[in-house]
Amino acid sequence: MAKVAMLGAGFIGDFYTYSLHGLRSRDQVHVIYSRDESRGKAFAKKHGIPKWTTSMKEAVNDPQVELVVIGLPNNLHLEAVLLAAAARKPVLCTKPLGRNATEAFKMLEAVEKAGIMNGYLEDLVYTPKTLKAIEAVRAGTLGQVTWVRSRETHPGPHSDWFWTKEISGGGVLLDMGCHCIEIGRSYIGKDIRPVEVISVADTLVKPIDAEDNALGWVRFENGAIGQFEVSWIFRGGMDLRDEVMGTEGTLWINNFLRTGFEMFTAGGKKGYVAEKAETEKGWIFPVGDEVAELGYYNMFADMFRSFEKKSAPVETFYDGYVVNEIMDACYRSAKSKKWEPVKLKEWRGKEKADPISEVREYDKDHIFVKEERMPDGRIKIILKNKKTGKISQLEKKK
Amino acid sequence: MAKVAMLGAGFIGDFYTYSLHGLRSRDQVHVIYSRDESRGKAFAKKHGIPKWTTSMKEAVNDPQVELVVIGLPNNLHLEAVLLAAAARKPVLCTKPLGRNATEAFKMLEAVEKAGIMNGYLEDLVYTPKTLKAIEAVRAGTLGQVTWVRSRETHPGPHSDWFWTKEISGGGVLLDMGCHCIEIGRSYIGKDIRPVEVISVADTLVKPIDAEDNALGWVRFENGAIGQFEVSWIFRGGMDLRDEVMGTEGTLWINNFLRTGFEMFTAGGKKGYVAEKAETEKGWIFPVGDEVAELGYYNMFADMFRSFEKKSAPVETFYDGYVVNEIMDACYRSAKSKKWEPVKLKEWRGKEKADPISEVREYDKDHIFVKEERMPDGRIKIILKNKKTGKISQLEKKK
Amino acid sequence: MAKVAMLGAGFIGDFYTYSLHGLRSRDQVHVIYSRDESRGKAFAKKHGIPKWTTSMKEAVNDPQVELVVIGLPNNLHLEAVLLAAAARKPVLCTKPLGRNATEAFKMLEAVEKAGIMNGYLEDLVYTPKTLKAIEAVRAGTLGQVTWVRSRETHPGPHSDWFWTKEISGGGVLLDMGCHCIEIGRSYIGKDIRPVEVISVADTLVKPIDAEDNALGWVRFENGAIGQFEVSWIFRGGMDLRDEVMGTEGTLWINNFLRTGFEMFTAGGKKGYVAEKAETEKGWIFPVGDEVAELGYYNMFADMFRSFEKKSAPVETFYDGYVVNEIMDACYRSAKSKKWEPVKLKEWRGKEKADPISEVREYDKDHIFVKEERMPDGRIKIILKNKKTGKISQLEKKK
Amino acid sequence: MAKVAMLGAGFIGDFYTYSLHGLRSRDQVHVIYSRDESRGKAFAKKHGIPKWTTSMKEAVNDPQVELVVIGLPNNLHLEAVLLAAAARKPVLCTKPLGRNATEAFKMLEAVEKAGIMNGYLEDLVYTPKTLKAIEAVRAGTLGQVTWVRSRETHPGPHSDWFWTKEISGGGVLLDMGCHCIEIGRSYIGKDIRPVEVISVADTLVKPIDAEDNALGWVRFENGAIGQFEVSWIFRGGMDLRDEVMGTEGTLWINNFLRTGFEMFTAGGKKGYVAEKAETEKGWIFPVGDEVAELGYYNMFADMFRSFEKKSAPVETFYDGYVVNEIMDACYRSAKSKKWEPVKLKEWRGKEKADPISEVREYDKDHIFVKEERMPDGRIKIILKNKKTGKISQLEKKK
Numbered sequence A, B, C, D: 001m002a003k004v005a006m007l008g009a010g011f012i013g014d015f016y017t018y019s020l021h022g023l024r025s026r027d028q029v030h031v032i033y034s035r036d037e038s039r040g041k042a043f044a045k046k047h048g049i050p051k052w053t054t055s056m057k058e059a060v061n062d063p064q065v066e067l068v069v070i071g072l073p074n075n076l077h078l079e080a081v082l083l084a085a086a087a088r089k090p091v092l093c094t095k096p097l098g099r100n101a102t103e104a105f106k107m108l109e110a111v112e113k114a115g116i117m118n119g120y121l122e123d124l125v126y127t128p129k130t131l132k133a134i135e136a137v138r139a140g141t142l143g144q145v146t147w148v149r150s151r152e153t154h155p156g157p158h159s160d161w162f163w164t165k166e167i168s169g170g171g172v173l174l175d176m177g178c179h180c181i182e183i184g185r186s187y188i189g190k191d192i193r194p195v196e197v198i199s200v201a202d203t204l205v206k207p208i209d210a211e212d213n214a215l216g217w218v219r220f221e222n223g224a225i226g227q228f229e230v231s232w233i234f235r236g237g238m239d240l241r242d243e244v245m246g247t248e249g250t251l252w253i254n255n256f257l258r259t260g261f262e263m264f265t266a267g268g269k270k271g272y273v274a275e276k277a278e279t280e281k282g283w284i285f286p287v288g289d290e291v292a293e294l295g296y297y298n299m300f301a302d303m304f305r306s307f308e309k310k311s312a313p314v315e316t317f318y319d320g321y322v323v324n325e326i327m328d329a330c331y332r333s334a335k336s337k338k339w340e341p342v343k344l345k346e347w348r349g350k351e352k353a354d355p356i357s358e359v360r361e362y363d364k365d366h367i368f369v370k371e372e373r374m375p376d377g378r379i380k381i382i383l384k385n386k387k388t389g390k391i392s393q394l395e396k397k398k
Helices: A011-021 A037-047 A056-061 A074-087 A101-114 A128-138 A172-188 A296-309 A317-336 B011-020 B037-047 B056-061 B074-087 B101-114 B128-138 B172-188 B296-309 B317-336 C011-021 C037-047 C056-061 C074-087 C101-114 C128-138 C172-188 C296-309 C317-336 D011-021 D037-047 D056-061 D074-086 D101-114 D128-138 D172-188 D296-309 D317-336
Strands: A003-007 A028-033 A051-053 A067-070 A091-094 A118-121 A145-153 A194-202 A213-220 A225-231 A239-246 A249-254 A261-265 A282-284 A361-363 A366-373 A379-385 A391-396 B003-007 B028-033 B051-053 B067-070 B091-094 B118-121 B145-153 B194-202 B213-220 B225-231 B239-246 B249-254 B261-265 B282-284 B361-363 B366-373 B379-385 B391-396 C003-007 C028-033 C051-053 C067-070 C091-094 C118-121 C145-153 C194-202 C213-220 C225-231 C239-246 C249-254 C261-265 C282-284 C361-363 C366-373 C379-385 C391-396 D003-007 D028-033 D051-053 D067-070 D091-094 D118-121 D145-153 D194-202 D213-220 D225-231 D239-246 D249-254 D261-265 D282-284 D361-363 D366-373 D379-385 D391-396
Touching: A003 A011, A003 A056, A011 A028, A011 A037, A011 A296, A028 A037, A028 A056, A037 A051, A056 A074, A067 A074, A074 A091, A074 A101, A101 A118, A101 A317, A118 A296, A118 A317, A128 A172, A128 A239, A128 A249, A128 B261, A145 A172, A145 D213, A172 A194, A172 A213, A172 A225, A172 A239, A172 A317, A194 A317, A213 A317, A261 B128, A282 C282, B003 B011, B003 B056, B011 B028, B011 B037, B011 B296, B028 B037, B028 B056, B037 B051, B056 B074, B067 B074, B074 B091, B074 B101, B101 B118, B101 B317, B118 B296, B118 B317, B128 B172, B128 B239, B128 B249, B145 B172, B172 B194, B172 B213, B172 B225, B172 B239, B172 B317, B194 B317, B213 B317, B282 D282, C003 C011, C003 C056, C011 C028, C011 C037, C011 C296, C028 C037, C028 C056, C037 C051, C056 C074, C067 C074, C074 C091, C074 C101, C101 C118, C101 C317, C118 C296, C118 C317, C128 C172, C128 C239, C128 C249, C128 D261, C145 C172, C172 C194, C172 C213, C172 C225, C172 C239, C172 C317, C194 C317, C213 C317, C261 D128, D003 D011, D003 D056, D011 D028, D011 D037, D011 D296, D028 D037, D028 D056, D037 D051, D056 D074, D067 D074, D074 D091, D074 D101, D101 D118, D101 D317, D118 D296, D118 D317, D128 D172, D128 D239, D128 D249, D145 D172, D172 D194, D172 D213, D172 D225, D172 D239, D172 D317, D194 D317, D213 D317
Parallel strands: A003 A028, A003 A067, A028 A051, A067 A091, A091 A118, A145 A225, B003 B028, B003 B067, B028 B051, B067 B091, B091 B118, B145 B225, C003 C028, C003 C067, C028 C051, C067 C091, C091 C118, C145 C225, D003 D028, D003 D067, D028 D051, D067 D091, D091 D118, D145 D225
Antiparallel strands: A145 A239, A194 A213, A213 A225, A239 A249, A249 B261, A261 A282, A261 B249, A361 A366, A366 A379, A379 A391, B145 B239, B194 B213, B213 B225, B239 B249, B261 B282, B361 B366, B366 B379, B379 B391, C145 C239, C194 C213, C213 C225, C239 C249, C249 D261, C261 C282, C261 D249, C361 C366, C366 C379, C379 C391, D145 D239, D194 D213, D213 D225, D239 D249, D261 D282, D361 D366, D366 D379, D379 D391
16 A cells, blocks of 8 residues: 655546546555645545645655655646655656656656656556557567557647646647657667657647647667657547557557447437547447556556565656657757757667568578469469579469 | 455456456455365465465355355355355355356345345446446436347357356356346346346257357337347357447447457467457457456456445346346247246336337427438438328428 | 339439449430439439330330339339239349238249349348358358348438338338348358248337337258348448358458448538438548449349349349248237248248258367367367266366 | 550459459450460450450550550550550550659650540549548548548568569559558648658568668648558558548548458468458458459549540549659658658649638637536636737636
8 A cells, every 4th residue: 555645636636546546446645736725625525635735845745655646737847856856755757757858867867866766657558458569569479560650649638738838848749749659669669779750740720839730750779660640639539549560460559539339329418428539429439447548557556566566667767758858859850850869868778779670581592572362362472582682473373 | 455255266266366456456365265275275376365275164254254255166156155144244246146046046035134245246247338338328328228239259168167057057048148138237227127038049069958059139128128149159259249229329339359459460479369369360359458348347346345335236146136037038938939028036126117219299290200311412301290190201401 | 235214213213323324334224214203304314314204114115125123112013023024024123022922922923924034132132241251151261150140220211101001011120121131041041941030020219100120030940040130210320230150250241330431520511421321520430432332233233244144143033032921920920929930932942951060079089169278378178078978178288 | 435455464454454344344455465475365365355465566556445554564654655645545554653753754745745635543542432531521521631641551562573673663662652642642632732751761671672661741832741651561461541630520541451341260261362461260351342442443434434525534644743753752851861842843733722720719819729528527628818829728617
């Protein structure tokens, strides 16, 4: 059982607290911090939390609090982390870690200097499907991963601060690109160095300073590419999909909009359907349990087990920092219109990664290219001559 | 926190214990009963359970045990329930409750006489999707429910006892029909009386005495029909689908084979893919977290909350008894080839249910039948004259 | 090239004519019959048809007409067929063939006595997916077919005459059950005798005399079951799905509502989306080319090729007659609440069908029951002792 | 009726001829050209074609031939087009038009100088789904299109010449990128100028000189982006998917791998399943009618109607040329690692396109940003102050 200080009483604090108190959980939020007293009080009442406070420091330093969870707007992450580090209390921080890599690196240094357990709350790496998929990929089910597409799009965030660049630090690239980039790393290998990026970051239709639509490719040292697609102008709900290509297989995950739950209603029940759902009538596509499907249960289970075992969770502040550096490179690329290097102050993965490669010999003179069955039943085999390099084809009846 | 005696160290006991110990659960299995000592010991070691025993009575009567969970073959449910009742300990029993309604009624009487909390472990009513869907249906999203199709089919059970009629009490109708019937009741209304059934129960290809394939319709007092389709000869994995038709809407749930997780592998990782998966190569369709998707987490959360609050869970022994009576009627119908009445010894729902009905007036002379847009843009409206009963049609341009 | 008399200028005549004139077709409607002159004239103009008439006889007997296509309300099929037979012109008739088996048998006798080519326009057996699926089933891809589910449901037909029992001959069972029953026959084998049926036919919510909802099981001589589900009270569009279970495989076809085409629109383009679509906003699911997807192109291609080659098409009046007899038995069953025999005046299929059967020997003492991989990697094999009949299980590590 | 010279007796010539002769077509291939006599003869026999020849010129100049269809390897397109132009016969050429823009422009000039009808056989723009989707987009169903993703990936082509750069002119970018680029143009607007591109073209696993994997973004003058993903190293079949984002809607099309046809087979019928299918066992996903689903019927219908009406088809050589210029820019970008301009020798679309824009006023002081329903039922509205630019939020109960 862990006693938690929850910093932030907004949407994300709410979701986190539901998760922490959900099912038969043994953990408990002990104190809620909100700068607005009435809001903190209401939050405490709603969730059965014993204490509330308008002082972040008081929350962190509460003697019963064992672990600090940060669910605050981006501009307050650094301050909160420094408080936890000062109090030498384990700390879990929501995504993105910093508004930029400079902030993120300060947080990383602070927690590591203090020697405290630290967790980066990147929930989408922990969805039940993603966990099982990553396990399958690591076990070789897909061969070598060559490309990952991670997509998160919806019609825009629910709180004003997201749309205000000074507070959030950026637009949709920062807000949701961080998910997709870490999903890409997780499939390709977190020990493979991200080398360079190219990105598009446009403000297409929203009346804001930051970008409302962004695309990017992150190239890894072994040649694999992590592609992200993020948008605040998508229509139709929240689209959370990942696709992985490997030399031996393929993986498609839909985390939200098409999960085997389809409902048509002519009348339209008035009420909440799902996060970012845009309709209450016609065909709608809820998920079973949002908290579970978005990875919160598994994420906190990993974090709290790590806390208890004094080990590192799957996602640490170092991961958050790497993601911030990649995003900084994306913002540079969107301006320079060129591939920009990812400049990591510190690299903790493999020094050198082997390039993707898969050469299959066919016979002593030929390399295998491919085989296919034609509509008329013939099998065609394409070969390359080792010496001449010439491509030729064979046919065989089956 | 609840301390549990788990009766049964087979497949279902294993799944139950994983669920009870999963995520951040505060509950714990305290003692495992298996008639085979080495198996019980291995089970205890695997799950970190302090005690094991080959005496069912000892397990139930262990002074630290607060709650008994029955995960035994069908022929042992009654004995186990009687032990729990004698010890006046709350008891949760796996499905089906009895091998027939007579056994089930004895169990119901025993727990109610003893005044103990009792839960019927019908997990498929608790899948995250089903819970949300039932909530939507109760809120009127689909209007009045007219028909439910619940389908559970797979290539057959994993333990010998299922295939032995004296132990199991029956074939696939009993083994999986119980799920589908209770799903039907849950959508149509557990307070609406199931009146009569017609059923097919065939032994198509398996070399067994019991049926390996069954179909049935349960007619409820208000005219709604709960249709079940169960099979031990399905090929392709485990198919768990529910469909609900209502006067205002439609609902389709796929709990297992198509949930937004698709994987192709050319090589074939050797290993467990999913319950009843039949392939390790080609396209495969895992679920994220089986324990979660099959409803175990939510089922036990409801059961243990009820235990703590001394309230009734969603699924009680009474529900298990009703389901057994419906299945007994199905077996009679499969023989008589006629609709057979459901003979409930006791009915705790509505005395009288209103028939499904939806009359919409169009104007003072006409009842509305339907409206449709044609390919050329015209709108056609079908009406019925209140006096003459004559059907006519109107057209309007839109 | 074939010159056609089209009888009927309603919805179905329109669809048929689109199909006959579609793509690069060499066939042509030469004359359109409609009892309403202005409607016939407008139809002729719209489709570029040279002649129109209010006399059915004149249309049939037009000297240039080589082939008659009947797209009339059910009560006029017999009259039209008799005219074609009198003129000794090949005739194609829309579904259902008759309002009942008596009418259908008269039509069958008439065309066979006249010695004319006859085709039953059962389009759903000709959808591109169904054609390929039937071919796969016949080639043994699924082993022996044990069960077919065919479902056609939508919110009700578009013309007044469907709702008027004297004209249509019945409700949804007749209107759409005919599709599902013939789909079942096509998968199970049109040479296997349909033996008996049980059916439900209810008027649940529409203010009509005929049934608006029906379910049925058709049992074939070899033990296979063709299940149909038809409804005029479905909400959400037009649901056309077929499922086939075989001893070696499974088949799922969705012909209309989920075919890989998904569109969300916030604004709502005003216009025709798809047959029976119920919404113009939110998520909608069009098909690519309705005429193609519903089987019209392939159906007419088969019919006209048969006409040219003077051979029998896939669907003949005899098939239409068999379907009518099965439906008559369903109506009897809905009343008697018992399995009713299918009383065919004439059977042209196999005299005796072998029962479904699949016995696999495991070793000299045992019959194989099943094999499954468990989550922990063990393989379990279930066996039956040939002599004792006892079921037992083996485990092996893989 | 049109009489056709088919140039090329390979896979594509075969598919084209099936399409031209399919269903009730009135068109006919009159002569087949193959440089290999026995192959041409066999082809003629198989398809019922009266003549075959090993002289391309003879085929084109055959006096009965009205129209020339080119289904040859890429390096022969120019020669064949020049022959058709010299003979002043209408000509249809398979994709890509040239091996590069220089070749394509020569073809364009030749046909326009000769004044002959010309068609670019870009079939994927003509799939039934794509045709309907483009129509919906043009009608405004999705608002303004901001982004199109077009994906075509499979395990590599079936003939040796594709893999030989001198013949093909390039790898997968040229072979399949041409499809995706034209799909992007079709949704965004073929009259909107493609301005610049960035692309990745890697040789990841195949032992060839050309690229086996490519990604690209084409930026159009109004800010919209056409994204393409093409690969010869995809595993699992042929993946043909398009996604369109608009300011008012979303569109998802799956043309091949998930179209509502799912089949599991334990035994494995030996035979052709679908183009590029990789398995014959387990779950497989055929399409109904490949020729139809891949757009061939609709493409040729448009081409032949245009030929008869002496009008321009939807896809002309000019479109083929534009696509070649875009691909040339992609190859430059893959090397330079920068956005490269698309250098059109001639632009026939809009001189100036309006940028994507969608400003909604909320009240006299505020611009609307977005609205969302929260889980607790509150509606949140995000606004921007017109003067200060400050973002704020409102809440209202519904």
